[in-house]
Amino acid sequence: MENGLRLWEVFVQSRTGKPHEHVGSVRASHAEMALQHARDVYARRGPVVSIWVVPTEAIYATQPGDEGPFFDPADTKPYRHPLFYKVPHGVKNI
Amino acid sequence: MNLETLDTAIRPALFEYLLRLGDDALILGHRLSEWCGHGPYLEEDIALANLALDCLGHAEALLTLAGQVEGEGRTADDLAFLRDAYEFRNAQMVELPRGDFAFTIVRQFLFATYACLLYEALQQSVFEPLAGIAAKALKEMRYHLRHSREWIRCLGDGTEESHRRTQNALDELWMYTGELFEVDDTLQTLTQAHIAPDMTALYSAWNAQVMTTLQEATLTVPENPPYMATGGRRGHHTEHLGYLLAEMQFLQRAYPGAKW
Incomplete structure (x- = not known):
């Protein structure tokens, strides 16, 4: 907390169905301001459909x-990977 | 109705009206841009610079169209950089110095509420190029409103100091709100031609929306403002516009036609 500002982590989704990805952080007093x-x-230049803070x-x-x-322990267990x-055909964003 | 099918008789009024809209956006954008590098913290500095850029974008579109309607070959740059204060048609509210952060936010909130309603209505304008600009600008102004409204709530209902500064800003700015809704012959002509909206309806909606937010923010408007400022639409401005133009127009005045 610095000058009443908290730190928020930002996650953006570039297309529907894709995961939200961490892109960085912002300082803000509360959730709505952090979102703005x-x-x-982070969203003004790229295609973004959703933001989480x-x-x-x-x-x-x-x-x-x-x-x-x-x-x-995961190193020797290739069967855990969906290989x-x-x-x-035609399924996207998996 | 578009530029080709535009009635010649209505061109002067429409040119005048587009200057009003364009100059409001240009001068407000310049005032916002003065915050660049001086914002209260990095994120809000970026936010204010973004709002400034949005306004300059609206100004460019509106002044370009104004030049086309005038038909004298003037570009948006010519209109922005080569006119003197008495030729500017912005409301006085937008030329006032940026003040403290509360002042900038209160002005942005009062103006954005007005601009959202105005652009919403202008989407129905029979003059298609203007309806198109309005539709595009509306999306950005809605964000300006969301951002400034959030701040108004925070500051008004915040600390003793933030409340005091916000209330002072509102007291100072209130007398400049009347000008936004003034109706004169120019506007009447355009309203009758269904190019511009009816300002009476717009004012009621503006007043209701502003009051709701101010109430949430524990702010009050001056009950009997002694005076409502007027004159900007006729080229009568406060002393502040001249200084703003001196800075904004310096390069084009000192080095005519300079490009980079």
Whole structure:
């Protein structure tokens, strides 16, 4: 909190059906203003259909020390990857 | 009705009207642009510069059309940079110095509420090029209204200082609101021709919308304003416009025809 401003993470969706992607952050006093600032900073030049803003402090994240137990066990399990399916012709944004 | 089918008799009034609309956008845009690099924080600095650019875009479209209606070969740049203060037709409200942030926001809110209603109505104008510009500008003005209205609520219903500054700005600006709805011969001619909307209906809608937001923001309008400013539409301006033009027009005046 700096001068009554909180930090918000910004996620934008470029087309319907695509995931919202993290693009950066803005400072704002409250959610509506954060949304407007996100629009001005991140949505004015590109195609955007939806914006989310999330208070940064609401994000609970892994720490660098969590790497091993969290992520390494997936390395030897290729069957967890959806590599053995054929995507039907004409399906987009999967 | 378009430029080719336009009645010659109505051209002078329409040129005058387009100057009013275009000059409002141009001068307000310039005042907003003065915030660039001076905003209260980075994100709002960007927001204000965006609003300024929107206004300049509207001004360019409207003044280009004005030049075409006039038929003397003047471009938007000619009209913006080579006219003197007495030839400008903007309402005095938009030429007042930017003041503090509250002043800029209150002006933007009062003007954007008016401009949204005006452009909404102008979409029905029988003069097609103007209806087209109005439809495009309306989308941007709706955002100006959303942004400034949000700030009005924050500032009015915020701290003791923000309330005081916002109320002061409103007290100062209120006497400049009457001019936006003035009806004279020019406007009457265009209203009868269904080119411009009826300002009486527009004023009622504006008043209702403004009052709702001000109430939410715990702000009050001066009950008996001693005086309503007038004259901008006839080229009578406050002293501030001259200084604004001196800065805005300097380059074209000092180096005529300069391009980059």
